[in-house]
Amino acid sequence: MQQLCAPPLARHPVSLRPHQGVPVKRYVYITRRGHFSAAHRLENPAWSIEKNMEVFGKCASPNYHGHNFYIEVTLRGEVDPDTGMVVDFSDLKRIVDRHLIDQVDHKNLNLDVPFLRGVNPTAENLVVKFWEQLAPHFPSGMLYKITLYETAKNVVEYYGPSED
Ligand code: NI
16 A cells, blocks of 8 residues: 655655755754743833833833743754754753843843843844844854744744845
């Protein structure tokens, strides 16, 4: 009986690829998940408390509120033929923990985190600042995406700065 789940490899022989002889890149995307708990308050300091409450609702409450944030840091790279890895997951974990999680976990994001000073800590602003925090620790172009879950239902993604 014919197997349905795995077509024979011979159906897609490398020699029949278009652009024969042009080396192809085989990018693999690897993701490390992390978690932190933190407090914040959304505020545009140029606005009155009334206007802040109008725009940000409960998130502008003066005495802060907390979230259990989850983050996913995705790298893109080719598999090293010697190691079989893009990046060792333990190295990725160490960088994410040291340069991000340890900086924000159990902190007040408005008051306690030097790299967030002066930033209105919306999920959107946070993910951009997190990118700036992490990108220098990876080879150029390797950081592909950061996903930040502010709640189970509110998620932001950032693919880094672009020119368009
Ligand atoms: Ni909030």
